[in-house]
Amino acid sequence: MMTRYGMLIDTTKCIGCYSCRTACQRQNDLLPDEGFIRYEHKETGTYPTVSVESVPLQCMHCEDAPCASVCPTGAAHMGADGIVEADQGRCIGCLYCMSACPYQVRVRNSKTGAVDKCRFCAVQTENGTTSCTCVEACPTHARIFGDLDDPNSELSKAIVERDAHPIAGDLTRAKIYYVR
Amino acid sequence: MTYEPIWGSIIAWYLFLAGLGGGAFVTSVFIRFRHPECKKLIRVGHIIAPVVVIIGLCLLMADAFAGFMHPLRFALLLTNFGSVMTWGVVFLAVFVVVTLIVLIMDFMHKESPKWLDIVGMVMGICVAVYTGCLLGVCQGFPLWNNALLPVLFLVSAVSTGMAAVLLAGVFVAPDEFNTVVSLKKFHFWLPVVEIALVMALLFITAANPSQAGWDSVMTIICGNWAIAFWVLFIALGLVIPIVLEYWMLWFAGHEMETSRTGQMISGFSDLGVLVGGFVLRLLIVSAALPITIVQPWIF
Numbered sequence: 068m069m070t071r072y073g074m075l076i077d078t079t080k081c082i083g084c085y086s087c088r089t090a091c092q093r094q095n096d097l098l099p100d101e102g103f104i105r106y107e108h109k110e111t112g113t114y115p116t117v118s119v120e121s122v123p124l125q126c127m128h129c130e131d132a133p134c135a136s137v138c139p140t141g142a143a144h145m146g147a148d149g150i151v152e153a154d155q156g157r158c159i160g161c162l163y164c165m166s167a168c169p170y171q172v173r174v175r176n177s178k179t180g181a182v183d184k185c186r187f188c189a190v191q192t193e194n195g196t197t198s199c200t201c202v203e204a205c206p207t208h209a210r211i212f213g214d215l216d217d218p219n220s221e222l223s224k225a226i227v228e229r230d231a232h233p234i235a236g237d238l239t240r241a242k243i244y245y246v247r
Numbered sequence: 248m249t250y251e252p253i254w255g256s257i258i259a260w261y262l263f264l265a266g267l268g269g270g271a272f273v274t275s276v277f278i279r280f281r282h283p284e285c286k287k288l289i290r291v292g293h294i295i296a297p298v299v300v301i302i303g304l305c306l307l308m309a310d311a312f313a314g315f316m317h318p319l320r321f322a323l324l325l326t327n328f329g330s331v332m333t334w335g336v337v338f339l340a341v342f343v344v345v346t347l348i349v350l351i352m353d354f355m356h357k358e359s360p361k362w363l364d365i366v367g368m369v370m371g372i373c374v375a376v377y378t379g380c381l382l383g384v385c386q387g388f389p390l391w392n393n394a395l396l397p398v399l400f401l402v403s404a405v406s407t408g409m410a411a412v413l414l415a416g417v418f419v420a421p422d423e424f425n426t427v428v429s430l431k432k433f434h435f436w437l438p439v440v441e442i443a444l445v446m447a448l449l450f451i452t453a454a455n456p457s458q459a460g461w462d463s464v465m466t467i468i469c470g471n472w473a474i475a476f477w478v479l480f481i482a483l484g485l486v487i488p489i490v491l492e493y494w495m496l497w498f499a500g501h502e503m504e505t506s507r508t509g510q511m512i513s514g515f516s517d518l519g520v521l522v523g524g525f526v527l528r529l530l531i532v533s534a535a536l537p538i539t540i541v542q543p544w545i546f
């Protein structure tokens with residue numbers, strides 16, 4: 068079977084500390100105003116018993132990636148192992164992909180004008196290299212990265228055990244699974 | 248979090264000018280077919296068509312900053328034929344070339360061949376439809392993601408194209424302006440159709456299963472964009488032109504219609520159509536909210 072990378076994010080563990088976002092900025096050498104992870108917050112209950120759920124959102128590496136189907140230059144495209152890529156050298160900055168992505172997770176680099184997004188850099192750590200990815204930075208271990216096509220991977224098992232689902236159901240066949 | 252529109256007024260100008268150019272060429276072909284003696288008006292259409300489209304394209308390229316800094320990347324625009332934008336580039340390129348050839352022939356006092364006019368007209372229509380499809384394929388925006396938008400943009404494009412030619416005609420060819428009655432009568436009906444299409448678009452968007460559809464419509468009819476929508480688009484761009492043209496074409500006597508005052512009144516209604524056409528693009532580009540901000544799956 069082929070490798071098909073994906074991720075699980077457990078929002079019941081997420082404390083909304085933004086560590087993943089800042090770690091990602093450092094790992095990928097992003098500009099201070101450029102972040103690949105954004106957050107939505109859901110409040111439930113009434114004062115004084117309120118609870119807040121933090122939902123980190125980033126590129127879902129959709130199998131039916133709308134960004135790739137609309138990109139006129141092929142800068143946004145499906146790469147190897149199911150990782151959707153954003154080729155900075157091809158992008159003209161028309162922002163069509165940003166309009167087409169249903170999750171608002173693509174960001175325009177304010178210096179170059181090209182559009183970038185989560186690169187699933189956690190793949191580099193597969194061989195044991197330590198780095199500063201969202202997965203490693205998360206203090207509550209809310210994130211698991213791995214191969215969706217390998218039924219024995221930690222990821223695949225956790226998805227089944229914790230009943231995780233893509234954030235928007237079948238929309239775009241996303242590869243990030245959420246426990247909520 | 249609050250949502251910032253991804254595309255701004257520059258894209259709205261571009262969509263407006265591309266449609267206007269396509270419509271202006273369609274108008275010149277229409278005049279050549281129905282009123283072949285109106286040479287000046289035909290030439291006005293021939294001039295407006297490529298000029299406004301080229302201005303629109305320059306705006307677009309300047310807005311695509313990464314490409315502006317690396318112009319060679321624009322060649323890559325022809326690599327993904329699954330993208331509506333790639334098709335748009337093809338339509339625009341053919342349109343600009345054809346309309347420039349027609350314009351040069353016009354200046355050399357040569358009749359452009361009929362087939363070339365037809366190719367230009369078809370490309371003009373394709374450009375206008377493409378401006379709607381460009382937004383229409385973005386599935387995250389209920390206001391865009393429906394099949395009515397390309398039709399609305401096409402009708403509006405032809406209407407603004409005709410208005411531009413007629414408005415210029417008031418000043419450069421007042422005699423011919425009085426002659427082209429069938430063009431004016433055809434033009435009269437376009438804002439009427441537009442009202443129906445806009446109503447349908449808003450009803451269908453509001454009924455979208457996602458909250459974003461309802462919210463987009465509310466922003467337009469009673470939110471931030473309400474004044475632009477009711478005053479500039481509905482009143483100035485549609486209702487006033489309909490009323491004025493109805494009066495000019497069917498009520499006012501021939502004397503009044505062909506007088507300078509009558510021409511000015513028609514010219515004012517055409518100006519209203521142009522303002523309304525731009526405001527329509529601006530509203531549609533700016534007021535569309537994505538389904539993911541309201542997030543039915545999160546809230």
Ligand code: SF4
Pocket residue numbers: 125126127128129132133134135151167168169170171172173184239
């Ligand atoms: S989440 Fe957005 S950017 Fe990522 S693959 Fe899907 S459409 Fe593209």
Ligand code: SF4
Pocket residue numbers: 137138139140141142143153157158159160161162163164165181182
């Ligand atoms: S902004 Fe860049 S990546 Fe996005 S659609 Fe345009 S060329 Fe493609």
